[in-house]
Amino acid sequence: MKKLVMGAVAAAVVATSSMAAEYTLKFSHVVSDNTPKGKAARFFEKRLEELSGGKIDVQVYPSSQLYTDNAVVKALRLNSVQMAAPSFSKFGKIVPQLALFDLPFIFNDADHLHKVQDGEVGQALKDMVTEKGIVALDYWDNGFKQFTSSTKALIEPKDAEGQKFRIMSSKVLEAQMHAIGGNPQMMPFSEVYSGLQQGVIDAAENPISNIYTKKFHEVQKYLTVSDHGYLGYLVVMSKKFWNSLPADLQANVKQAMKEATAQERIYAQELNDSQFDEIKEYAKKTGKLEIFTLTPEQKEAWRKAVSKIYPEFYDEDAIGKDLIEKTIAAGK
Template identity: 85%
Template sequence: MKKLVIGTVAAAMLATATLAAEYTLKFSHVVSANTPKGKAAEFFEKRLEELSGGRIDVQVYPSSQLYNDNAVVKALRLDSVQMAAPSFSKFGKIVPQLALFDLPFLFKDVDHLHRVQDGEVGEKLKEMVSAKGIVALDFWDAGFKQFSSSKKAIVMPEDAEGQKFRIMSSKVLEAQIKAVGGNPQMMPFSEVYSGLQQGVIDAAENPISNIYTKKFHEVQKYLTMSDHGYLGYLVVMSKKFWNSLPADLQANVKQAMKEATAEERKLAQALDKEQFEEIQKYAKETGNLEIITLTPEQREAWRKVESTIYPEFYDKDKIGKDLIEGALNTK
């Protein structure tokens, strides 16, 4: 009889928990669960479920289990999925102004970057995205980009002259390489390793996470810690789902996202440090890689050359002078 009572209570509790979830939020992303983005998504899941008292059931789907980044924006508009965190490049056609983050040497350091994202400029960009039928919540880090080469160490701007650089499809990145006399080559990311190995391209720009996980440092002779550009993600939500939430649950989403963003940024910086130490170890053990860190004077020489491209993107249909100057002037 006692077992029957316990079983009945457990079933009742399970039924109550199931009924308590008034909303289901599917969070789709393309990286593995053990990455900073993946861990932050799980942090968000636990925190929102806590804050909402179980009224929102968050289900995280990593590693493109539901959608890849090319398809997810359409899925969000249809409310087939409720949340995603695509890279900025996936918004290029609907909000080209996000190319602000491609501009070279725009940010002094990671603290300056975050002040821009969390301030007036970041709010303007999120409003532009939200005006396109999806709700922009916050910016998450992938990391700063570094130069690498097999042809010549990239220390001063003139060292890039004549080198073939792999770039993502971006007018800003094309202008960035041309400004220093380099030859920009658009190439799918999946082909970069073989391109570097076979000499189809001489150089590339990547965050440490890409360099380390894809072993680019093993097919390059020089790595320059330049922090010249930035890669990041924008966490977005289905507008239909957002509008269906009462004000108190919207407040819960904002709070959970604020905390998850702080966690993601911390995780991204820790992983960057850890992976760079592994690359340094490889360089020391093999002698096959020279690592250069730009001095403040060398960075300034680069900034002077590269900032000459900024006016090319003053047009509001490209990036906009107000956004570029707003980022530069953010204290």
């Protein structure tokens, strides 16, 4: 009898494990598994499979195994891949309003940022992306940007005058640098280290994770903790795939994403803190890097200098006055 029972249990296990999932969700991203985005993608995979009772099989493909961020938006539209988390800049042509996140000193801190992302403004931006045929699910953090320079420590806005700053392709970032007398230079990320090392550019703006992993702190003399801008990712899904899911599974996706987003923010902050500790240790050991943190008064001086560019983006085809004003109001 015992053998029969054991045999029945074994058969049930085999039957359950061999039951094919009803849906396969391929999640493509460009970073490694041990990054905040990579860890959050794995968290999402486990959680959605649990919530859906195995009906959705999530397959995560890290490190550009399937697509680069430049190619993934097209792949999502074709449903060749079901999910991705590209940086905001990859949506610049279809939803220019996402450049809101490029505006300098518009967010007081992480709480203000997340309040905006989780509120009316964040939803409005997601709706704009969804209207373009890709379902926008949520925002994931990379982190706030800091200034580095080889020429002069960036403490006051006037310190930027004449410095050649590497920037990403962005009209907002170009205007930001012009507002402080800097000389913006668009340059691919892969060329920044050698550009700084050889003096082709003097300065840059990056989150701590970029500074640390690409060793920019080793080819710059000054680092200013300014938290002046933000870099993040938008997690998106193929509309065709989303529409194929019944309401209960769509609810499972939303719940798993909500939990994964909360985790991703924790991972991002933890990594930022630990990597900044490493940079401080390097500065202490070598004496080759000076680190400054802007005081609230100094930040206010920067905000005054750069916020004059905001009206340049009031046009609805740029960012829009309403979105900018609501973002500022959320921090008051």
